[in-house]
Amino acid sequence: MKVADRHALLKQRLASAGLESAATAPTLPRRREPGRAGLSFAQSHAWRYQLAHPKSVSNNLGLMLTFTGAVKEEELAKAFARIVARHEIFRTTYHQDADGTAYQTIHPSLDFPCRIATGTLEEAKAEAEADLARPFDLSKDCPLRLHIVRIAADQVVLTMIFQHILWDGATFPLLSRELEAAYGGQPLTEPALQYADFAEWEQSRLAEIESRELAYWKNRLAAPLPQRTLLAGRSLDRGLTEKAGRLDHRLASSQALMALAARHRVTPFIAFMACWARVLGAEQQDEVTIGTTVLTRDAPGTDGLIGNFANHIVLRLPSGRESSSGQAIAATSAEFDNGFSHRHLPYERLADLLTGQDPAEATKLFDSLVVFIPSGTEGPSLPGCSTRWQRLHNGATQFPLVPLGLEIFVRGRGENATLDVEATYAHDLFRQEEVTGLLARLDATIHDAFREVW
Secondary structure: OOHHHHHHHHHHHHHHOOOOOOOOOOOOOOOOEOOEEOOOHHHHHHHHHHHHOOOOOOOEEEEEEEEEEOOOHHHHHHHHHHHHHHOHHHHEEEEEOOOOOEEEEEOOOOOOOEEEEEOOHHHHHHHHHHHHOOOOOOOOOOOEEEEEEEEEOOEEEEEEEEEHHHOOOOHHHHHHHHHHHHHOOOOOOOOOOOHHHHHHHHHHOHHHHHHHHHHHHHHHOOOOOOOOHHHOOOOOOOOOOOEEEEEEEEOOOHHHHHHHHHHHOOOHHHHHHHHHHHHHHOOOOOEEEEEEEEEOOOOOOOOOOOOOOEEEEEEEEEOOOOOOHHHHHHHHHHHHHHHHOOOOOOHHHHHHHHHOOOOOOOOOOOOEEEEEEOOOOOOOOOOOEEEEEEEEOOOEOOOOOOOEEEEEEEEOOHHHOEEEEEEEEEOOOOOHHHHHHHHHHHHHHHHHHHHOOO
């Protein structure tokens, strides 16, 4: 991996953990028109999917935060109003010209729904889940909805419902820091760069990115691709719907995974992916493909912006059937390094060129997608309050039309670290007990790799 790519990867991990400074001086040009810009690659993917599936809630994200202490509902609402005023991405709607060209309109102001009420925790959750099941109309809606409910004299529940068109893995720590500042009355200066500036700049680079990265992906994902083992024996003749279940699983092998990663001098993500590839291979094939999400926040000035900088890349990994766990981990590390070095080509474009896949269709290059969320996502710390949070399940596949999505949350550090898996699985393809079995095999595989019996 090039030095610049290693630096970008470190910035991505720091940003996801809420540790990256947002003070980098921007050098990207401002957009040509203040009220209009093209879409970024990530915006285009989310918008085109929503356009094809207007009733979809797959890209709806709900976070429920419980503050215990002296928190004031009205001050929370005012703090969000300041954040919305600061970031244009909250005041953006999405459209297309007569020729089909997509664009975003940036408004001077755009109302965001904010419900303030009193009730029980159960009532607060039920109301939020009902709202989470309501799609956003990206042509007119603010992509944020808030519920602020006092459930006790010293407890307030805040539920934030976002459309993924403005959200990526670094957004929560960024938003948490801004909420802390805004709630505390600190000044929020106008950003020197806005997301729409980045979007227009990124679109202008598509031809350059293709010339630099497409050959790598064509070679790496050349046919024949490995069989997608999770779909073996399962029919997609009637298509795949969004209806999904969620299974929460704490890895019993958390400490073994951390020790395994340390032994081989790789990140826990790399060790996890090598073991997951082993599970997918199921002693039946030598290679598997797995999707993962990376951030493209390496352009100057973007590390402090709220917005979606995510892109999918496809990793073609050995299943470890004919190698030791150490060899499989080394191969996984090399594969990720190479993929990350070619992370800017939009997945939507790659899938179209390689398979003819439409953004509204189920992915054809992998059947599971893994996202690692490092420690440092504890949520906002408000004066005199403790905070805990959970993500609400929207009843749909977490990543649109991906059969199985695994999001791994690292809680704590060192000897106290645990890994919690949120598995979102397509009801059309899996029963809950099948997913439970896969995760049990993952735990066993991690232990085997740690004991070097694989």
